[in-house]
Each structure stands twice: as structure tokens, then as C-alpha cells.
Amino acid sequence: MKDSVSAQPGYFAPEDCNLDDLKALTAQETTPEQAPRAAEILKNIPVYQMHDISADLADEKTRAQLMAEWAGILLTGPGVLVLRGACRNSGALDRASQVFEEIIAAEKSAGGEGADHFAASGANDRIWNALQKLCERDPETFMHCFASPGIDAVCEAWLGKGYQMTAQVNLVHPGGAAQLAHRDYHLGFQTSEVSAAFPAHVHALSPVLTLQGAVAHMDMPVESGPTRLLPFSQAYLPGYAAWRLEDFRAYFEENSVQLPLEKGDALFFSPALFHAAGANISSDIHRLANLLQISSPFGRAMETVDxxxxxxxxxxxxxxxxxxxxxxxxxxxxxxxxxxxxxxxxxxxxxxxxxxxxxxxxxxxxxxxxxxxxxxxxxxxxxxxxxxxxxxx
Ligand SMILES: [Fe+2]
Structure with a gap:
């Protein structure tokens, strides 16, 4: 594969993107050596069991080793990992879900129609700044939901100490359509023109300024539409210029993978990973996830939080x-x-x-x-x- 930086020193435009480069990257397979502490590797995604790694997390030296493993996975490995049982307090997750439904109902009756990027309205409810709203309504429940040493460690592994947590709830009803493939904040939320105006080295910087996460507040079988992911695609440097291109999107549709999640599981991925919410083709599952977007202490977060x-x-x-x-x-x-x-x-x-x-x-x-x-x-x-x-x- 050509070195994209040296081939395009300066800027990335859509016409410079080559699908074969992405194909070569995504042809890789995740090896056990890349994720030695994972319980299993499913569809190229390392899956960690919290009870397997809790002893590692309790010791400073082994915690650092585990965090280095996760950083490697997110940077040059598959770009995504799962922590099974990241939130151990199932009752708190249920109470938080109840609070989220009350917030959605209250915001709807107040007439707010929160714009949701990438989603058709009606089949999807969104709570912006769910972090602060949950904390204000029920700080005890908030505390138990976020008292996760695993989530803390994966955020620190990618962003360092002092990261900035934000959260946005997404509730997708039966019939909710799939999203199109995309990348996330920062450059992923800019238009093609704005993104193209940033120099190539900033395209390499953008992914290390945030981490994407999702905490499952309920069991999410594949038919409910958990996030579709294209492992290794985060390493495609010109990807911010590529994700809107039809051939790249078609490749994503054919090659993306999904993992079912259980209540309390957390999924984390590089914001540069090509991904998209799946279609909720179930008849009765109202898929509720708290989407975490965590920012570097050195970056600007997407949301203002008090x-x-x-x-x-x-x-x-x-x-x-x-x-x-x-x-x-x-x-x-x-x-x-x-x-x-x-x-x-x-x-x-x-x-x-x-x-x-x-x-x-x-x-x-x-x-x-x-x-x-x-x-x-x-x-x-x-x-x-x-x-x-x-x-x-
Ligand atoms: Fe996204």
C-alpha cells in the first residue's frame, strides 16, 4: 500500500482517495498477539470480559500494560473493542433508562425537535447532553452508571488523564433506518470542503482528540441494529475525504460487521473508524444506548457541560x-x-x-x-x- 502522506503531502481531496488502499487495510485480521488479554476476538473485534481484567485494572503496572494494548488496538489495530460487563450495576442502568424516557417525553411535550444528524426523524429519539441531564435528575443513579473502572481506563488509554466525558442518548424504535457510513467528530462533522481545507497532518490528529463509545442499556441483538463497523478503516489517513464517496460507501455496506451487545456492555472505537448505526428490523425492541463521546483534555468537546x-x-x-x-x-x-x-x-x-x-x-x-x-x-x-x-x- 502506498504511503498516503508522502503521496499527498499537504491536503486530502476526494479525488485522491483510492478504494484499493482501504481494501488492503481492511483485509487485515486481528491476531491474539494484538489483544492478548481479550477473552475472544469476534469478527476482528477484541472482546474483553470485565471479570477477566479487573485484577489487571487494580494494579498500576498491569493497568498501564492493558491500556497500551487498547491504544494499539484503537490506533493501528482494528480500531474497535468491546468491554463486556463494563457497567456492573444493572439496576442503575434500568433507572437511568427510565430517566432518559422521561426526559424524551418532557422534551417532546415542550415542543423540541432535536435535530439528529444522519437519522430520519420519527424512528429515533435523541437526548443531547444526556450526561448533565441524568446527573441533574438523579445523581445517585448517574454515579453508579459511570463508576466503571473499565470505561475510565479505556478513555485514559486513548486520551490521557483529564479526558472530558460527554454523552448523548440514542433511542431507535422498530423500523429505524440504518445510517450511512461516516466518520465522527472532529473532522467527520465538517463538510467536505471544510475538511479538505485542513492540512493532512490534522487529519492524523483529529482521531486522537476524541473517543467514541456506546453503553448498552438493554440487550441489543443484531436485529435491533447495533453499530455497523469496518475494522481497520480508521487507519486510512485520507478517510475524511473518502467516506462520502459512493464506492467507499458501497464497500462499507458489503464489509461492515456488527456484534450483539448485552445490557452493561460498552463498545469503544476510534472516531475515524468507518461506522454507521444498523437498521432496527425488530418488531418490538426499542434500542437504547448512551453514546459516549469523550474528548482529549487538549481538545474542544462537542458539547458544553456545566x-x-x-x-x-x-x-x-x-x-x-x-x-x-x-x-x-x-x-x-x-x-x-x-x-x-x-x-x-x-x-x-x-x-x-x-x-x-x-x-x-x-x-x-x-x-x-x-x-x-x-x-x-x-x-x-x-x-x-x-x-x-x-x-x-
Ligand atoms: Fe457516528
């Missing part, structure tokens, strides 16, 4: 979970990482100078410090507001 208010809502619940021992340290850290800002910048360095290093304390670091110091909720909230005020221009 992390300060979420921290205030979550703090008493995390504090109780620590006292009662209902969540482990790693589970609490995962839930905190899903809400609290994990990066120091941008800030106002006149008001918020670095303390003990080159970067001011993050909201996430302060959350952990407050738990250690056993701050009461009011003091915690006041200190968060002071931190926010120091960051303003």
Missing part, C-alpha cells in the same frame, strides 16, 4: 459511597472523572497562578482533595465557585 454544577450534585453521593463502601476507590475515581474538569487550562494566570508546578489545580484534583479533607458540601461548593471565578478573564 461541570461545576454536576460536581456539586455528585459530591454528597460520592462522599456517602466512600463512607459506606458501596463503591471502590477506582469506581469513585471513574465517576468523578466523568463530571469534573480534568485540565488546568485555559485560565486567568493573573488570578490563578500555578501552584506547586506549572499548572493550577484542576477541578478534578480538588474534588479528590475535598473528599480526603472531608469537606462539607457547602464548603466544597463555595470553593468550586471561587476556583471558577479565578479562571474568568
Amino acid at each position: 461541570r461545576t454544577s454536576m460536581c456539586k450534585l455528585l459530591y454528597p453521593h460520592i462522599s456517602n459511597a466512600a463512607v459506606n463502601g458501596t463503591l471502590s476507590v477506582a469506581e469513585r475515581a471513574a465517576a468523578i472523572a466523568a463530571v469534573a474538569e480534568g485540565y488546568s487550562f485555559p485560565t486567568n494566570l493573573d488570578l490563578d497562578p500555578p501552584s506547586g508546578g506549572l499548572a493550577p489545580q484542576t477541578q478534578q484534583a480538588f474534588f479528590h482533595q475535598a473528599l480526603e479533607e472531608d469537606l462539607d458540601a457547602d464548603t466544597f461548593a463555595d470553593r468550586l465557585d471561587q476556583m471558577d471565578a479565578r479562571r474568568l478573564p
Whole structure:
């Protein structure tokens, strides 16, 4: 296969894309050496069982080895992996599903018709910023849904510490049509013209700025339309210029794969992977997934999230979970990482100078410090507001 960067040093235009290059990439097979800790490899997708890897996740050194394995899978391997049983609290998932249905009903009765990219209206309901909306309506349930050391580790494996969690719920009813093949945020959400105006090296950068995930809130057999995926396609560098081309889309239709998911399973993939939601051809399955889009601390997330208010809502619940021992340290850290800002910048360095290093304390670091110091909720909230005020221009 030709080296696309050296063949097209500069920019990628649709006419430069060659389907044979994608065919060569996607002809690869995932080997056990690429995913030694996976329980199995199905249709080229490594599938991990949480109970197999929980001991690895509990030790710093083996956790790092596992994260390196996942980073390799997402970067140059198949570009996708599954964590079976990523969310162990089935009751919390059910309660969250109930909350999501209430939000959908409330937003519909308020007259909102949330535009959903790639989907025909009617067969599909979407909740934007489901992260904050669930946290506001039921912070205890939110905490249990996001207290997943596996999800925390895969986000950190791809994006590093301080990643920014966002979530968008997708509910696809029977008869919901399949999506067309596409790539995701950042460059995947730009028009062909805008995407083509970014230099080639930014096409390589875009995928490492986000991670795509989906948590199954119910069992999703193939007839309900779980995401169709084309393993190894994320490594096709000119892919942002290619995914709208008819021959590429036809190739995707013939070669994409689907895995059934069970409630609590989580699927993660590179945003550069060619993918598309499947058709829900079932007669009675209302497919509900919480789609996670996680951003690098160095990138701009797709959605604005009021992390300060979420921290205030979550703090008493995390504090109780620590006292009662209902969540482990790693589970609490995962839930905190899903809400609290994990990066120091941008800030106002006149008001918020670095303390003990080159970067001011993050909201996430302060959350952990407050738990250690056993701050009461009011003091915690006041200190968060002071931190926010120091960051303003
Ligand atoms: Fe997508």
C-alpha cells in the first residue's frame, strides 16, 4: 500500500482517495498477539470480559500494560473493542433508562425537535447532553452508571488523564433506518470542503482528540441494529475525504460487521473508524444506548457541560459511597472523572497562578482533595465557585 502522506503531502481531496488502499487495510485480521488479554476476538473485534481484567485494572503496572494494548488496538489495530460487563450495576442502568424516557417525553411535550444528524426523524429519539441531564435528575443513579473502572481506563488509554466525558442518548424504535457510513467528530462533522481545507497532518490528529463509545442499556441483538463497523478503516489517513464517496460507501455496506451487545456492555472505537448505526428490523425492541463521546483534555468537546454544577450534585453521593463502601476507590475515581474538569487550562494566570508546578489545580484534583479533607458540601461548593471565578478573564 502506498504511503498516503508522502503521496499527498499537504491536503486530502476526494479525488485522491483510492478504494484499493482501504481494501488492503481492511483485509487485515486481528491476531491474539494484538489483544492478548481479550477473552475472544469476534469478527476482528477484541472482546474483553470485565471479570477477566479487573485484577489487571487494580494494579498500576498491569493497568498501564492493558491500556497500551487498547491504544494499539484503537490506533493501528482494528480500531474497535468491546468491554463486556463494563457497567456492573444493572439496576442503575434500568433507572437511568427510565430517566432518559422521561426526559424524551418532557422534551417532546415542550415542543423540541432535536435535530439528529444522519437519522430520519420519527424512528429515533435523541437526548443531547444526556450526561448533565441524568446527573441533574438523579445523581445517585448517574454515579453508579459511570463508576466503571473499565470505561475510565479505556478513555485514559486513548486520551490521557483529564479526558472530558460527554454523552448523548440514542433511542431507535422498530423500523429505524440504518445510517450511512461516516466518520465522527472532529473532522467527520465538517463538510467536505471544510475538511479538505485542513492540512493532512490534522487529519492524523483529529482521531486522537476524541473517543467514541456506546453503553448498552438493554440487550441489543443484531436485529435491533447495533453499530455497523469496518475494522481497520480508521487507519486510512485520507478517510475524511473518502467516506462520502459512493464506492467507499458501497464497500462499507458489503464489509461492515456488527456484534450483539448485552445490557452493561460498552463498545469503544476510534472516531475515524468507518461506522454507521444498523437498521432496527425488530418488531418490538426499542434500542437504547448512551453514546459516549469523550474528548482529549487538549481538545474542544462537542458539547458544553456545566461541570461545576454536576460536581456539586455528585459530591454528597460520592462522599456517602466512600463512607459506606458501596463503591471502590477506582469506581469513585471513574465517576468523578466523568463530571469534573480534568485540565488546568485555559485560565486567568493573573488570578490563578500555578501552584506547586506549572499548572493550577484542576477541578478534578480538588474534588479528590475535598473528599480526603472531608469537606462539607457547602464548603466544597463555595470553593468550586471561587476556583471558577479565578479562571474568568
Ligand atoms: Fe457516528
